[in-house]
Amino acid sequence: MKNYLPLILLLIVASCSKPEPQKADVIGIEDIAYLTGDYPEKIQVINFWATWCKPCVDELPAFEKLKSTYGDKIEVILISLDDVENLESKVNPFLEKHNIQSQVKLLDYPYAAEYIPMVDPHWDGAIPVTLIKYKKEHKFFNQSFEFKELDFEVSTLLE
Amino acid sequence: MKTLKILTVVAVIALVGILASGILNVDSLNMENNEIESAINDSQNTDKAPIRKGYDIGDTATDFSLKNIDGRMVSLKNYEEAKGFIVIFTCNHCPYSVAYEDRIIALDKEFKSQGYPVIAINPNNPEAYPEDSYDNMKIRAKEKGFTFPYLFDAGQTIYPQYGATKTPHVFLLQKVDKNNIVKYIGAIDDNHKDATAIKNDYLRDAVTNLINGEEIKMTKTVAIGCSIKS
Numbered sequence: 001m002k003n004y005l006p007l008i009l010l011l012i013v014a015s016c017s018k019p020e021p022q023k024a025d026v027i028g029i030e031d032i033a034y035l036t037g038d039y040p041e042k043i044q045v046i047n048f049w050a051t052w053c054k055p056c057v058d059e060l061p062a063f064e065k066l067k068s069t070y071g072d073k074i075e076v077i078l079i080s081l082d083d084v085e086n087l088e089s090k091v092n093p094f095l096e097k098h099n100i101q102s103q104v105k106l107l108d109y110p111y112a113a114e115y116i117p118m119v120d121p122h123w124d125g126a127i128p129v130t131l132i133k134y135k136k137e138h139k140f141f142n143q144s145f146e147f148k149e150l151d152f153e154v155s156t157l158l159e
Numbered sequence: 160m161k162t163l164k165i166l167t168v169v170a171v172i173a174l175v176g177i178l179a180s181g182i183l184n185v186d187s188l189n190m191e192n193n194e195i196e197s198a199i200n201d202s203q204n205t206d207k208a209p210i211r212k213g214y215d216i217g218d219t220a221t222d223f224s225l226k227n228i229d230g231r232m233v234s235l236k237n238y239e240e241a242k243g244f245i246v247i248f249t250c251n252h253c254p255y256s257v258a259y260e261d262r263i264i265a266l267d268k269e270f271k272s273q274g275y276p277v278i279a280i281n282p283n284n285p286e287a288y289p290e291d292s293y294d295n296m297k298i299r300a301k302e303k304g305f306t307f308p309y310l311f312d313a314g315q316t317i318y319p320q321y322g323a324t325k326t327p328h329v330f331l332l333q334k335v336d337k338n339n340i341v342k343y344i345g346a347i348d349d350n351h352k353d354a355t356a357i358k359n360d361y362l363r364d365a366v367t368n369l370i371n372g373e374e375i376k377m378t379k380t381v382a383i384g385c386s387i388k389s
Contacts (some may be wrong), residue, residue: 052254054288055386081383083254083352110352112383113359125346126325126386 021099024080024091024106032107032115035077039135043074043157045150046131048119050081051094055144056128060098062147066154067102074154076102081127084108132157213322216378220246220332220339223317225280225310228297233278233308235332235339242274243333243342243369245362248323250281251299252290253385256326258351260303263327266347266362267307275331275366277307282318282326287388315389325384331365342369345380 035046047063049056060078067076078100082091087106095104109115116123120140123129130150132139134157214220222235235244247263249256267277285292293311300309312318321330322344331343343365348357361380368375 052252053385055388110350110356111358112351113346113349113381116381116383123381124324125381125383127383128386 019101021096022101022104023095024087024104026084026087026108027105029109029115032118036118038133040133041135043154044077044133045074045154046077046079046133048079048081048127048129050127051090052082053127059128059144060100062145062150063102064100065147066150069151070154073158078102078104080104080106082106213320214330214341214344216341216344218341220330220341221317221320222339225312225317227308227310228300233310238276240274241276241334243331244339245270245275245277245366246330246332247277247279248282248318248326248328248387249279250283250288250291250326251295252288253326255351255384259327259347262347262354264303264306270366273370275369279305279307279309280312280317281309282312282315282323282387284315284389318387323387325386327384329362331362333369343375343378346382349382351382
């Protein structure tokens with residue numbers, strides 16, 4: 001019986017700890033090309049944001065709620081356009097402070113005019129914007145989101 | 160018996176642990192929900208921007224009378240000698256705008272004498288961005304030594320007519336008869352981070368083309384910017 005003690009203690013510790021917030025994974029323009037050119041079998045909700053962008057920060061809770069509502073049925077990808085120099089000083093501390101659970105990537109590529117048209121021809125560079133991809137579906141939103149609207153878009157695609 | 164005792168103690172600790180973590184999680188969930196609610200309410204209050212159409216190349220841009228940081232009202236019609244204008248919607252709070260401040264000053268110094276002065280306009284509502292208040296505009300312009308007018312779009316009536324969506328956002332105008340015709344819309348250049356690593360010097364090329372009577376190759380360009388908030 002004594003052999004189980006560490007296991008039980010481990011269980012206690014595990015049950016007390018909360019899930020860890022995400023850290024941003026640095027990506028390049030080739031990852032944007034791959035992501036936007038793909039036809040995913042799972043719904044992808046791709047949001048372009050930055051820590052300095054107030055309307056982006058305001059809508060993050062809606063994306064987090066979407067992630068917690070749909071779990072593994074969808075993929076929520078938050079792509080930060082913060083400068084890579086601010087990764088450790090601003091971006092990761094922000095993710096920790098707000099306990100962000102969706103996956104976060106930081107795009108390190110200064111020539112925005114090269115990746116903006118890959119995402120959508122209607123995008124002029126203002127953020128936030130959101131791209132929802134599912135198989136051949138490509139829906140681009142040049143707007144701020146509330147959870148209700150995101151939920152509607154995702155549930156419509158899942159039907 | 161001893162193992163049973165230990166097990167009981169462990170079971171009790173485990174139960175307390177699970178309960179405590181459950182309560183904690185519920186609390187944090189509630190907090191998150193409140194945050195979400197308030198965020199939703201905020202966005203409902205502030206994001207009902209009208210559908211913006213704005214100008215296209217060849218359109219006639221409106222004149223305006225906006226207050227400069229020196230307290231005087233500025234209109235395009237006051238610039239009788241000008242051949243056109245480099246109108247830049249910009250602001251204090253946006254890191255992209257800040258990254259371009261030195262380059263905007265350089266453009267003004269280079270092209271003012273050739274008939275194309277920079278006219279900077281802050282389109283933001285200072286209630287949404289306190290850093291973009293009229294008083295803070297004055298402070299920033301003094302700190303950086305702006306050589307151009309820095310106007311406040313009070314009431315936010317001008318930027319929607321131009322169709323500016325973000326800062327910085329450039330509209331290059333050329334005077335034809337008494338009208339100001341839109342010749343270029345978009346970015347200053349293609350690298351906000353490093354002015355020495357620019358591949359396309361969009362705005363400088365466009366102004367140079369206008370001065371030389373040449374056709375502008377790229378009349379519309381895109382770049383990341385900070386959304387203008389009403």
